[in-house]
Amino acid sequence: MRGIKKDFFGNQVLTDINFTLGAGQVLGLCGENGAGKSTLMKILFGMDVIRETGGYSGDIFINGEKAAFNTPFDALAAGIGMVHQEFSLIPGFTATENILLNREPQKKNVISEVFGERLNTLDYKEMDRRAAAAIEKMGVEIDAKMVISSMPVGHKQFTEIARELSKDQLKLLILDEPTAVLTEKEAEALLDSIRGMAARGISVIFITHRLHEILAVCDQVVVMRDGHVVRDVPAGQTSVDDITRWMVGRDVQTSAAPTEAKEENASANVVMSIKHLWVDMPGETVRDVSLDVREGEILGIGGLAGQGKLGIPNGVMGLYEAGGTVEFDGREIPLNSPRKCLDASLAFVSEDRREVGLLLDESLEWNVAFPAMQIQNKFLKNLLGGLVKWRDEKAIHKVTQKYVDQLQIKCTSTAQKAKELSGGNQQKICLAKAFALEPKFLFVSEPTRGIDVGAKALVLNALRQFNRESGVTVVMISSELEELRQTCDRIAIISGGRVAGIRPATDSSEEFGALMVSQVI
Amino acid sequence: MKMKKNFNGFDFLQNNLVPLMFIIICVICYPLSGFSPSYLLNEIVTRMGRNIFLILSLLIPIMAGMGLNFGMTLGAMAGQIALIFVTDWQIWGIPGVVLAMLLSIPLSALLGLMCGKLMNMAKGREMILGYMVNYFVTGLYQLVVLFLMGSIIPIIHASVRLPRGFGIRTTVNLSNMRQCLDNQWAILYKGVKIPILTFVIIGLLCLFIIWFRRTKLGQDMRAVGQDMDVARAAGINVDRTRIISIIISTVLAGFGQIIYLQNIGNFPTCTAHSQIGMFCIAALLVGGASVEKASIGNVFLGVILFHTMFIVAPKAGGAITGNAMIGEYFRVFVSYGVITLALIMYEIKKRRARSQGGQLLAQAQKEGGVQA
Numbered sequence: 001m002r003g004i005k006k007d008f009f010g011n012q013v014l015t016d017i018n019f020t021l022g023a024g025q026v027l028g029l030c031g032e033n034g035a036g037k038s039t040l041m042k043i044l045f046g047m048d049v050i051r052e053t054g055g056y057s058g059d060i061f062i063n064g065e066k067a068a069f070n071t072p073f074d075a076l077a078a079g080i081g082m083v084h085q086e087f088s089l090i091p092g093f094t095a096t097e098n099i100l101l102n103r104e105p106q107k108k109n110v111i112s113e114v115f116g117e118r119l120n121t122l123d124y125k126e127m128d129r130r131a132a133a134a135i136e137k138m139g140v141e142i143d144a145k146m147v148i149s150s151m152p153v154g155h156k157q158f159t160e161i162a163r164e165l166s167k168d169q170l171k172l173l174i175l176d177e178p179t180a181v182l183t184e185k186e187a188e189a190l191l192d193s194i195r196g197m198a199a200r201g202i203s204v205i206f207i208t209h210r211l212h213e214i215l216a217v218c219d220q221v222v223v224m225r226d227g228h229v230v231r232d233v234p235a236g237q238t239s240v241d242d243i244t245r246w247m248v249g250r251d252v253q254t255s256a257a258p259t260e261a262k263e264e265n266a267s268a269n270v271v272m273s274i275k276h277l278w279v280d281m282p283g284e285t286v287r288d289v290s291l292d293v294r295e296g297e298i299l300g301i302g303g304l305a306g307q308g309k310l311g312i313p314n315g316v317m318g319l320y321e322a323g324g325t326v327e328f329d330g331r332e333i334p335l336n337s338p339r340k341c342l343d344a345s346l347a348f349v350s351e352d353r354r355e356v357g358l359l360l361d362e363s364l365e366w367n368v369a370f371p372a373m374q375i376q377n378k379f380l381k382n383l384l385g386g387l388v389k390w391r392d393e394k395a396i397h398k399v400t401q402k403y404v405d406q407l408q409i410k411c412t413s414t415a416q417k418a419k420e421l422s423g424g425n426q427q428k429i430c431l432a433k434a435f436a437l438e439p440k441f442l443f444v445s446e447p448t449r450g451i452d453v454g455a456k457a458l459v460l461n462a463l464r465q466f467n468r469e470s471g472v473t474v475v476m477i478s479s480e481l482e483e484l485r486q487t488c489d490r491i492a493i494i495s496g497g498r499v500a501g502i503r504p505a506t507d508s509s510e511e512f513g514a515l516m517v518s519q520v521i
Numbered sequence: 522m523k524m525k526k527n528f529n530g531f532d533f534l535q536n537n538l539v540p541l542m543f544i545i546i547c548v549i550c551y552p553l554s555g556f557s558p559s560y561l562l563n564e565i566v567t568r569m570g571r572n573i574f575l576i577l578s579l580l581i582p583i584m585a586g587m588g589l590n591f592g593m594t595l596g597a598m599a600g601q602i603a604l605i606f607v608t609d610w611q612i613w614g615i616p617g618v619v620l621a622m623l624l625s626i627p628l629s630a631l632l633g634l635m636c637g638k639l640m641n642m643a644k645g646r647e648m649i650l651g652y653m654v655n656y657f658v659t660g661l662y663q664l665v666v667l668f669l670m671g672s673i674i675p676i677i678h679a680s681v682r683l684p685r686g687f688g689i690r691t692t693v694n695l696s697n698m699r700q701c702l703d704n705q706w707a708i709l710y711k712g713v714k715i716p717i718l719t720f721v722i723i724g725l726l727c728l729f730i731i732w733f734r735r736t737k738l739g740q741d742m743r744a745v746g747q748d749m750d751v752a753r754a755a756g757i758n759v760d761r762t763r764i765i766s767i768i769i770s771t772v773l774a775g776f777g778q779i780i781y782l783q784n785i786g787n788f789p790t791c792t793a794h795s796q797i798g799m800f801c802i803a804a805l806l807v808g809g810a811s812v813e814k815a816s817i818g819n820v821f822l823g824v825i826l827f828h829t830m831f832i833v834a835p836k837a838g839g840a841i842t843g844n845a846m847i848g849e850y851f852r853v854f855v856s857y858g859v860i861t862l863a864l865i866m867y868e869i870k871k872r873r874a875r876s877q878g879g880q881l882l883a884q885a886q887k888e889g890g891v892q893a
Contacts, residue, residue: 073756088751090744101744102755106737118738 014039014227017058021220023171024201026194028214028235031224031247037207040224041174045082046075062171079171081164083178087156091149095142096131099163105130134166137200139193154186161193165202173197174205179213191217211240223247247454271295271473272441277324278497279308279315286311286322287497293441293475298467300488300505301477304516308497309477310351313443317341317348328441342371347439349430351446351477358426360419364411367418367429368403369396372436403432407462424455431459435466442466445477460487481512538866539859540809543826547833554836559712561832568828569821570703570719571784575777576801576820577726578770582647583815584739585766586746589802589860591651592636592767596774597794598662599628603775604782605670605693605790609678613697615705618783625775632658633771637764644749648812655798663791689790699786719780726773727817742766746813803827803856806863813867830855 014036021027031037043056046069050056060067062078069075072082089098097104104127106120131144135158142155142162151159157178164173175194179187187210194204194217206218214221215235223231223246231238231246272293279286286308293299303309315322318338326333334340341348359367373391400414407428411421418429427447434442444463448456464487467474478484484491485505492502493515500515534541551561575593582590603624607617636654640647670676671687683690703716733739744752745762753759778797782788805815808823830851838847 072754088748088754090747090751092747093744097740102741102752102757104737104740112736118741119736121732121735122737122740 014043014056017224017227017229019222019229019232021172021203021205023203024198025219026198026204026206026217028218028221029205029207029224030209030211030214030221030243036224036227038176041082041176041205041207044069044075045080045174046070046072048072076167077169079167079169080174081167081170081172082174082176083157083160083164084176087160089148089156089159092147094145094147095135095151095155095159095162096127096144098148098159099131099134099144099166100127101163103167130166131162134162137165137197138162139196140189154182157182157186157190158193161190165197170202172203172205174207176207177209178206179208179210187213211243214243215240269295271329272475273327274312274316275325275327277312277315277322277326279311279320279322281308281311281314281320284308284311284314285497286315286494289324289494289497289499291492291499291502293473295473296467296471297489298464298474298476298487300484300491301475301494302479302481302484302491302512302516303494303500304479307495307516309479309494310445311497312494313348313445313475313477314350317346317443319350342437345437345440346443347371347434347437347441348443349434349445349447351449358418358430361417363415363417364404364409364421364429365393365396365400365414368400368432368436371433372438399436400432403428403435407432408458424451424459427451427455427459428462431462438470439472441473441475443475443477446479447476448478448480448483456483463487481516485512535866535870537809539807539862540822540826543807543830547826547829550830550833550837553840554833555840556833556836561829563713564832565825565828566713566715567703567784569824570716570723571781572801572804572824572828573723573820574726574780575774575797576805576824577723577730577817578773578777579801579805580730580815580817580820581733581742581766581773582770583810583813584734584746585742585763586749586813587640587763587766588648588812589651589805590767590770590774591648591798591802592633592640592654593651593770593774593801594655594794594798595632595636595658596625596629596771596776597778597797598658599625599632599771600775600778601693601782601788601790601793602628602662602665604695604779604788605666605676605681605689608693608695609676609681611678614701615698617698618702618779621779622776625779626772629772629775630768633768634764636771637767640767641760641763652798659795662794666790691790692787693790694787695782696786698783700784702780702783719784722780730817738762738765799856799860800827803859806859811863811867811870 017036017040019027029037029040039050043050044060048071060069062080067078069078069080075082090101093101105123106117107123108120112119112121128144135142135144138158138161140158142151142158146155148156148159161173161175161178164170178190182190191213194206197204198219206214208214215238218235221231221233221235221238221243222229223243225247231243270292274289274291274293277286277289277291284307289308289312291312301309301312311320314320315335316326316333318336318341322335324335326335328344328346331344333344333346359370362370397414403409404411404414409421409425409428409432411425418426421429427449431444431447434444447459447463451459460483463474463476466472476484476488481491488505490502491505491512493500493512495516503511503515575597578593578596579590582588600621603621606624607621612620636651639654640650643650665674667688669687670689671682676682676687676689681689681693700716702719702722703714705716705718708715708717734743741752741757741762742765744755744757745759749759752762778794781797782793804823804827805819806823807827808815808819808821810816810819810823834851835847838844838851
């Protein structure tokens with residue numbers, strides 16, 4: 001293998017991309033959401049979408065020969081394997097069956113001689129052997145006999161990688177954000193296995209948002225922005241800060257910058273008072289939380305994963321079983337009934353945007369307006385004296401357009417379906433939805449999870465703006481302390497299901513860090 | 522720990538609710554009916570021979586993720602048309618049965634192909650589609666049987682043709698091939714007639730199904746059944762695989778209907794197939810199968826329980842209420858009820874599996890947290 005060279009010219013999404021990758025090398029590909037990474041990989045993998053949307057220009061060279069893939073199967077035959085972000089595994093099959101899916105070794109028999117090859121019986125012994133060989137090649141232990149549906153997430157990911165490795169002709173493996181779903185330990189194992197693959201002469205293209213992983217494992221880093229390659233450097237000569245700067249094309253302040261934090265005003269009205277709250281949320285149990293939220297502030301809630309910070313909004317909003325008392329505006333809010341909370345002008349942007357947050361198959365307009373319509377009878381025209389309620393499409397369109405502009409949501413139109421947007425833009429839609437309710441009080445849970453640096457800044461700014469201009473009290477829950485320190489006025493740290501302490505955002509990171517681990521169980 | 526145990530008991534109950542219910546009904550009704558054990562056993566064995574082949578034909582579409590194949594009735598119609606021809610040609614006994622089976626193959630395969638293509642257009646709604654295609658094809662069947670046969674399609678024998686010159690008589694008499702399979706090598710043991718040849722055929726079909734699961738095609742079907750998109754991404758021709766599964770099922774159903782009718786000895790021309798699909802599906806579900814999972818064991822258990830109930834319930838009903846009609850009423854009512862229940866349970870289970878997955882994850886996280 002002399003090296004792979006890919007050139008694409010004159011595509012609107014991707015402009016003039018050139019890079020080469022040698023055999024046995026690991027290439028780290030990074031860029032913001034929407035920078036064109038996925039499109040590039042789709043072209044390389046010959047996905048149908050590319051052909052359907054008019055193909056591409058430019059040439060791909062593999063081993064010095066020009067290659068043009070019309071289907072993923074061509075790409076597979078040429079030795080390119082891809083592990084997608086979503087799992088493509090059969091849930092009821094064992095790891096072995098999945099690794100060799102549709103490539104099972106077969107034995108001939110009398111009936112198949114007559115009726116064709118599909119009636120060959122499977123050679124189970126050979127299947128076990130090949131699957132074991134692929135798992136060994138990967139260098140991570142997984143149980144080949146285990147059924148996928150009962151596997152932990154990390155093992156599913158490894159099964160997919162083993163599937164690609166079991167293909168003899170594999171020369172280039174594309175990993176699209178493989179570590180996003182892994183625990184740190186598993187991610188470490190994966191990085192090891194990538195190094196192992198490279199040592200065997202397999203080239204790897206590794207796409208990730210976790211930049212330190214790129215530095216840890218890659219030989220070469222390619223940074224993309226807006227369809228251009230902005231940098232192509234050996235990994236040894238760069239740093240996380242450099243890559244971040246190249247990705248966004250501007251300086252992102254990753255260090256804490258709690259600008260214009262509101263002055264500490266202890267006399268402000270307490271708008272929500274939580275007393276002895278417990279929430280039975282799996283994995284995020286809240287044990288005994290008492291917390292006062294002041295009117296008009298942004299309160300951050302931070303803490304390590306699993307310590308209960310996510311349980312607080314979910315419990316107060318009634319999505320999980322909870323107990324204790326919550327007073328809002330001087331009135332007690334009944335727990336365990338989401339509708340009552342919403343009626344009381346509370347709103348919640350869930351951390352689970354795909355399951356709880358969005359109607360994926362509906363248009364953006366619907367997504368933004370739906371809760372307001374349901375709860376507050378907004379955007380409805382009354383006909384026949386209120387007997388029939390009619391949607392006010394014009395008003396819906398107007399308000400959606402307003403938020404699309406304000407939050408810089410990238411979409412073709414407000415009638416686009418929510419599922420077609422990228423993760424960051426979906427998150428923005430979730431915010432727009434909550435804003436459209438015009439609540440007095442807003443819970444925002446992990447607003448920046450899974451979105452890139454640039455979108456993060458926008459989302460956080462939008463929140464601040466919403467808070468400062470409309471005087472809405474915001475409680476923001478996030479795992480990223482720096483993010484909280486940039487945005488919030490005060491930060492409460494949850495540890496072991498209890499409040500470990502509340503500090504103004506201007507305090508140093510070390511102090512918050514100490515609080516986080518203070519009561520860990 | 523204690524809670525976990527309770528949970529499992531509840532689990533078992535929910536997974537096996539339908540078979541357990543039927544076992545209870547049978548146990549209560551049997552003494553009330555007053556049948557002797559040998560009579561009951563004889564009846565059950567007869568009905569097993571009659572029905573099992575038909576029910577086995579349902580297994581392959583379930584494996585391919587197409588749910589309960591209500592379209593099996595198409596095969597039954599093909600079998601009936603083949604039987605009409607064979608009767609007209611006066612070919613009797615086992616040669617007649619074999620010829621009818623051979624004749625039914627092209628017809629079943631054609632209908633299966635059509636059904637499979639339609640189902641590929643309505644993925645995820647195969648069951649309701651199969652049910653409706655039934656009614657549609659029944660219309661065509663009646664057109665063929667009542668008008669085309671005798672006028673365009675030559676039907677010679679007067680015992681089959683209506684006196685008006687075209688159309689088939691309301692009942693087709695199969696007395697010359699009645700139970701010819703069942704009587705071959707039959708053994709009479711303590712008043713129970715065991716139709717060995719029929720059971721051998723059923724055994725062969727069971728072996729075929731077990732073998733089929735181990736073939737490439739069988740593996741592909743299981744893959745397609747669980748996740749079509751993944752299977753497609755792996756290069757499996759999903760649509761073709763699904764069509765093949767329906768064709769196999771339809772052809773087997775055609776054979777099954779011929780075996781069924783040779784046991785009974787005559788059939789009402791226009792309506793013999795109409796209830797077959799429903800009763801077979803009900804029997805399979807009674808055996809503990811679900812929309813996505815069914816085994817050969819489910820078939821046997823289902824047939825035994827379903828028919829035991831049918832044999833004892835009318836007599837028991839008669840003994841309690843003094844009206845034997847209650848049994849027939851029961852039969853229809855229970856069949857529909859079981860199918861409805863099974864469909865609902867399927868949805869509930871799916872939802873529960875999802876929430877259980879979440880709970881397991883939470884548990885794992887909690888345990889991880891404790892260690893940290």
